[in-house]
Amino acid sequence: MVTRKFDTIDWCVNDQIGHLVLNQPPSNKMTVAFFSEMTDLKGEITGLTSLKALIISGKGRHFSSGADLDELLPEIDRNAGAESFLQSNYTALSYLETLPFPVISVIRGACLGSALELALFSHFRFCGEEAVFGLPETTFNLIPGIGGIQRFAALSRKARALDYILTGRMFDAQRALELGIVDAIWPKIKLVDEAIVFAKQFPGRYEKGMREVYVSRYVRRKR
Amino acid sequence: MKGKHQIEWEIRDGIGIITISSPPENYLYEPAFVPLESLKKWTADPSLKGILIHGKGKHFSAGGDLDRLFSLITDNHDLKAYLAAGTTLLEYLIGTDLPLVAAIQGVCFGGGLELALACHIRIAAENALFASPETGHGLIPGMGGTVRLPETVGQAQALRMILTGDMINAEEARMIGLIDIIVPRHEVFDYAFNMLRKMTDALPVKVIRSVLRTLRNATTLPAEQAITEENRIFCELAKEEAKRRSAESEKNRGDA
Numbered sequence: 001m002v003t004r005k006f007d008t009i010d011w012c013v014n015d016q017i018g019h020l021v022l023n024q025p026p027s028n029k030m031t032v033a034f035f036s037e038m039t040d041l042k043g044e045i046t047g048l049t050s051l052k053a054l055i056i057s058g059k060g061r062h063f064s065s066g067a068d069l070d071e072l073l074p075e076i077d078r079n080a081g082a083e084s085f086l087q088s089n090y091t092a093l094s095y096l097e098t099l100p101f102p103v104i105s106v107i108r109g110a111c112l113g114s115a116l117e118l119a120l121f122s123h124f125r126f127c128g129e130e131a132v133f134g135l136p137e138t139t140f141n142l143i144p145g146i147g148g149i150q151r152f153a154a155l156s157r158k159a160r161a162l163d164y165i166l167t168g169r170m171f172d173a174q175r176a177l178e179l180g181i182v183d184a185i186w187p188k189i190k191l192v193d194e195a196i197v198f199a200k201q202f203p204g205r206y207e208k209g210m211r212e213v214y215v216s217r218y219v220r221r222k223r
Numbered sequence: 224m225k226g227k228h229q230i231e232w233e234i235r236d237g238i239g240i241i242t243i244s245s246p247p248e249n250y251l252y253e254p255a256f257v258p259l260e261s262l263k264k265w266t267a268d269p270s271l272k273g274i275l276i277h278g279k280g281k282h283f284s285a286g287g288d289l290d291r292l293f294s295l296i297t298d299n300h301d302l303k304a305y306l307a308a309g310t311t312l313l314e315y316l317i318g319t320d321l322p323l324v325a326a327i328q329g330v331c332f333g334g335g336l337e338l339a340l341a342c343h344i345r346i347a348a349e350n351a352l353f354a355s356p357e358t359g360h361g362l363i364p365g366m367g368g369t370v371r372l373p374e375t376v377g378q379a380q381a382l383r384m385i386l387t388g389d390m391i392n393a394e395e396a397r398m399i400g401l402i403d404i405i406v407p408r409h410e411v412f413d414y415a416f417n418m419l420r421k422m423t424d425a426l427p428v429k430v431i432r433s434v435l436r437t438l439r440n441a442t443t444l445p446a447e448q449a450i451t452e453e454n455r456i457f458c459e460l461a462k463e464e465a466k467r468r469s470a471e472s473e474k475n476r477g478d479a
Contacts, residue, residue, distance in 0.1 A: 076458060147450070
């Protein structure tokens with residue numbers, strides 16, 4: 001089953017698994033158009049209650065380098081309704097967290113800023129060995145504005161969240177695993193396949209309280 | 224009354240340092256271990272970027288002065304207001320939205336532990352010891368410990384610590400998530416100080432406070448309101464940054 005065509009997203013459902021690919025390579029920047037298309041897609045994905053899983057990834061070598069600030073900042077500056085514009089960017093992603101089936105981000109290469117916030121709205125995160133993470137917003141005199149502060153802190157403790165968010169420094173896959181930001185590291189070539197294997201053995205509806213149990217029981221860690 | 228509050232304050236490189244100065248045990252003379260007015264005056268400095276809390280000498284703090292507490296009860300003192308003043312003080316510190324780091328060595332008991340729990344980051348020396356001994360005196364932790372301890376280490380470990388009053392060492396404290404980092408005894412202050420510097424040096428105070436405020440909102444506001452606030456804060460910073468950038472490019476054009 002193939003569904004609609006978008007400019008910034010590649011979206012299809014295959015074997016009851018939804019594949020959402022950020023499709024503006026090489027950096028897959030999250031542009032205003034991307035957020036708008038994510039909003040358009042929201043109704044469709046929410047309606048697909050029989051999906052077994054949703055897998056989010058980036059086209060090419062990177063997940064995404066995050067929001068396009070050169071486009072976003074002037075947009076906010078001249079937009080009188082900037083707050084509701086930002087609110088709609090938030091809801092374009094935040095609903096992913098409430099979906100009844102597992103939402104898995106598969107991360108290769110860079111996963112920075114809003115892109116990490118997007119990944120933090122998914123229930124599970126798998127990454128390649130060469131993946132690089134960070135919330136660099138404070139170094140541009142901003143803050144992570146799409147729920148990243150709270151979710152990072154909830155996964156990794158306040159101390160580490162403050163350290164990484166205030167310094168804005170990047171960290172690698174191994175550190176992300178130690179921090180609890182990702183659930184497994186796999187060779188990047190196998191990532192999507194591993195996510196599919198995980199999704200297929202997943203027992204029905206996703207329930208938040210069971211996250212840790214699912215991770216320990218169904219996520220095969222690389223050795 | 225003079226001298227009853229043995230707390231020192233200094234600002235070094237933009238970091239405020241609170242020193243509990245009644246060694247060796249560094250008992251907290253009363254729950255409001257420093258007058259709120261003094262704390263307000265100290266933290267009013269607009270260049271302040273973070274706060275470090277530590278104890279003078281070998282220990283962080285052995286907690287409240289129980290002899291004084293029980294003598295107040297027999298004096299028919301307003302005990303509730305007395306305890307509430309301590310809670311208000313901790314809430315005030317958290318409400319500054321500056322990163323709070325506790326540098327802990329030696330004992331960190333009772334009210335001392337509650338003070339450390341109000342901090343965002345706890346750095347402990349290898350020789351640090353932690354306990355919540357209040358139940359042994361027929362009391363419970365009275366300055367937010369019954370809330371912050373389970374938030375930090377989970378209900379099971381919090382109950383064990385509070386009901387048994389048993390002491391745990393730094394290694395165990397790290398295992399259960401009570402502290403964040405263990406460092407050698409002589410390095411604990413410097414480690415905490417340098418960590419605060421590294422986190423805050425390059426950033427404007429406003430950005431630091433925005434991050435801390437957003438983190439705090441996640442636990443103090445209903446989810447929807449916390450999101451709206453996050454939006455508002457981001458928007459405000461983004462508008463300023465957009466103006467700064469366009470002013471800069473104007474300037475560059477002028478220079479060219």
